[in-house]
Amino acid sequence: MATTDTMQPLTTTNLSKLAFDRLEQAIMSGELKPGERLSEVTLARRFGISRGPLREAIGRLEGRNLVERQANQGARVVSLDQAQILDLLVIRESLEGMACRLAATRIRSGEIKRLHRMLDDHAQDAQVVAGKGYFQGGGDLDFHYRIVRASGNARLIKMLDEDLYSLLRLFRQRLSTAPGRPAQALEEHRVVLAALEARDPDAAEAAMRAHIRNSRASISHLVAPDVA
Numbered sequence: 001m002a003t004t005d006t007m008q009p010l011t012t013t014n015l016s017k018l019a020f021d022r023l024e025q026a027i028m029s030g031e032l033k034p035g036e037r038l039s040e041v042t043l044a045r046r047f048g049i050s051r052g053p054l055r056e057a058i059g060r061l062e063g064r065n066l067v068e069r070q071a072n073q074g075a076r077v078v079s080l081d082q083a084q085i086l087d088l089l090v091i092r093e094s095l096e097g098m099a100c101r102l103a104a105t106r107i108r109s110g111e112i113k114r115l116h117r118m119l120d121d122h123a124q125d126a127q128v129v130a131g132k133g134y135f136q137g138g139g140d141l142d143f144h145y146r147i148v149r150a151s152g153n154a155r156l157i158k159m160l161d162e163d164l165y166s167l168l169r170l171f172r173q174r175l176s177t178a179p180g181r182p183a184q185a186l187e188e189h190r191v192v193l194a195a196l197e198a199r200d201p202d203a204a205e206a207a208m209r210a211h212i213r214n215s216r217a218s219i220s221h222l223v224a225p226d227v228a
Contacts, residue, residue, distance in 0.1 A: 010146055015049050015226070019057035022047055027066050028169060033080035038067065064166040078167065083221060085171055092168060096144060099191065100208035102151035104201040111150055112197050118143060119168055119189055134182040138169060142187055147196070148209075172187040174197040188214065 004047050021045070024034040038058055040051045047054070061067040068078045080088075117139045122143075136142045148160050176182060188211040195203035 014054035016056045019047060019049055019053045020030040020060050023054075023057050023061055024064075024166075025068065027061070032077050034077050034170075035071065036077045037077040038077065051160050054081055065163070066170065067167055073217050077171070080167075080171070082219060086216060087217070088164065088168060089212060089216040090166060092160075093209050094211060095156065095164070095218070096148065096204045097209040098158065099148045099151040099153070099156055100196070101205040102153055102156075102158040103147050104199055104204040106152045107147075107150040111146065112193070115146060115193050115196075117142065118146070118188065119193065120191070122186055128186060131180065131182050132177065138165070147192070150196075176215075176218075181215075181218050184214065185211070 022039075023032070032038070033182075040054055044051050044054050058067055062075065066078055067075050069075050092096065122128055122134070122136075125134075127135060139145055142165075145161065145165065151157065176185060179208055188207070192204065192207040192211060195207045
């Protein structure tokens with residue numbers, strides 16, 4: 001899947017938003033690694049912008065839980081140990097299971113068809129076919145996000161979208177590269193979608209919970225020292 005060139009200088013007037021987008025992409029892609037210090041001087045030079053918009057972007061990323069500030073050390077890309085990631089995935093299983101249960105009775109037929117097309121596209125993705133990974137974009141490009149939106153529960157959507165998903169996306173890409181996981185995850189998505197199409201809340205919740213539990217089991221693949 002295509003990625004944004006994070007090294008291209010910013011030239012438009014909306015510098016704060018563009019700085020946020022570039023920094024977020026750099027964190028998600030691993031260009032800026034977990035625990036790495038965010039030097040305003042260095043980043044301003046890299047992106048070709050003043051430190052004001054950059055500082056605002058770092059503040060927004062802190063609000064998204066992707067950046068943390070430590071006493072006398074400044075801002076750093078968030079770094080979670082294995083136990084902390086597992087805790088997040090336990091919370092995710094519960095919340096997404098609930099969202100999937102609600103979506104089973106609320107999702108529209110048109111959205112079911114769009115999700116079928118999405119999974120068909122995923123099945124053709126070169127990374128999935130090669131077994132190298134199952135990478136999804138944010139927002140409407142994400143199968144899970146679309147289901148959460150279909151739940152129709154504004155509070156639940158906010159909890160997942162604003163409080164958890166940015167942080168989880170940082171690690172989901174790595175979880176999806178475990179051997180055999182891409183094909184398995186795609187099949188699990190199809191099971192979830194079948195339960196939604198059948199309008200079966202119990203089956204939908206059970207399928208989503210099983211899918212996330214299997215993702216949690218893949219955490220042993222996270223052996224890189226920058227995640228430890």
